[in-house]
Amino acid sequence: xxxxxxxxxxxxxxxxxxxxxxxxxxxxxxxxxxxxxxxELGRTKPSRDMVVRLAEALDMPLRQSNELLLAAGFAPAxxxxxxDAAALAPVRDALDHxxxxxxxxxxxxxxxxxxxxxxxxxxxxxxxxxxxPVEPGANINLADALVAxxxxxPHLTNxxxxxxYFVRSVEADAAIDxxxxxxxxxxxxxxxxxxxxxxxxATPPAVDGPVLPMLFEKDGVPLRLFTTIATLGTxxxxxxxxxxxxxxxxxxxxxxxxxxxxxxSSASPARSPRR
Numbered sequence: 476x477x478x479x480x481x482x483x484x485x486x487x488x489x490x491x492x493x494x495x496x497x498x499x500x501x502x503x504x505x506x507x508x509x510x511x512x513x514x515e516l517g518r519t520k521p522s523r524d525m526v527v528r529l530a531e532a533l534d535m536p537l538r539q540s541n542e543l544l545l546a547a548g549f550a551p552a553x554x555x556x557x558x559d560a561a562a563l564a565p566v567r568d569a570l571d572h573x574x575x576x577x578x579x580x581x582x583x584x585x586x587x588x589x590x591x592x593x594x595x596x597x598x599x600x601x602x603x604x605x606x607x608p609v610e611p612g613a614n615i616n617l618a619d620a621l622v623a624x625x626x627x628x629p630h631l632t633n634x635x636x637x638x639x640y641f642v643r644s645v646e647a648d649a650a651i652d653x654x655x656x657x658x659x660x661x662x663x664x665x666x667x668x669x670x671x672x673x674x675x676x677a678t679p680p681a682v683d684g685p686v687l688p689m690l691f692e693k694d695g696v697p698l699r700l701f702t703t704i705a706t707l708g709t710x711x712x713x714x715x716x717x718x719x720x721x722x723x724x725x726x727x728x729x730x731x732x733x734x735x736x737x738x739x740s741s742a743s744p745a746r747s748p749r750r
Contacts, residue, residue: 482526482546483517489533489543490515492653503532523549536652537713555713558592566707566715573705577722579738581700587648587717588660589618600737601723605630605693617721618645622664632690635673640687642674688726696733699726 490500490511497515501508506525513519514529521529526547530540541551556562574582574595581598585591591614594602602609606626609615620626621641628634642664649657665671691698700723710716725731 481517482521482543482548483515485543485546486529487515489535489539489653492650493533495533500529500532504528521547523547527552537710537716539652539654541713553711553713556715558714558718563712563715566718569707570718570720573720573722579734580725581723581734583617583721585617585719585721587652587719588657589616591615591617592718596738597734598723600734601691601698604696604737605691618660618664622667622670624668627691630691630693632692633688635669635676636687637689638670639673639676642670684726689723698730698733700724700730701726 490497495503497511498508501511504511504525510519514521514525523544526544526549527540530543535543537553538555541553541555544551554562558567570584570593574584574593577597578595579597579600581601582595583591583598584593599609618641621631622628622638631637642661645657645661645664649661665674686701689698689700689702691700703722703724705720705722707715707718725734
């Protein structure tokens with residue numbers, strides 16, 4: 476184990492990331508400030524219970540809690556099942572229900588880094604209208620699709636405003652999970668043309684409504700949408716905690732009618748990507 480991945484270094488790094496002093500962490504655990512100091516210096520080996528309490532006090536995601544336990548020499552506390560595992564059948568049923576209930580409007584299931592896991596027919600119809608048919612089984616990252624210059628951007632008339640908020644949400648994710656993978660995603664997004672300039676805008680656009688819309692237009696067909704993002708409550712599994720369900724809602728009647736027309740058209744896409 477390298478020095479940077481050792482338990483003392485992980486503990487100190489997460490405490491600093493959360494902006495806590497040793498005294499504040501000690502009060503939240505609870506234990507003495509001296510004990511926290513000795514743990515960070517490697518002079519004291521923590522018990523399994525102490526590692527779990529520290530992870531909870533630091534509000535660490537389940538994946539990172541497992542990594543902290545491993546660094547301290549203990550087995551992980553949280554499972555990480557594949558989404559198609561038998562144990563996650565109730566979760567899959569819930570996801571299927573949510574996507575179906577959202578029809579004919581789009582809804583998708585993504586992981587923590589915006590890799591597409593599942594989509595309903597409304598989402599497929601939207602994507603195929605904007606960018607054409609998607610190859611079955613293709614790996615799709617929605618963050619890249621939104622931010623890159625040649626996918627959704629040509630049809631998103633308020634791209635700069637949407638990307639500004641989206642990239643800041645990825646920045647928040649990177650601060651929360653502290654992983655190299657999320658930081659790599661953030662760097663990749665910031666590397667696309669125009670993104671840094673959009674993020675650097677000091678003054679938000681004039682407020683026009685309660686939520687920031689996504690304003691698409693192609694072939695003279697405008698679509699005004701806003702989104703909600705849901706997570707599963709009280710997760711006890713790493714995979715479950717990292718799932719997100721994003722639902723798209725129409726902001727006007729023409730958009731609503733367009734999706735309903737797609738849903739009843741014989742040419743409407745019927746595929747539902749799922750990995």
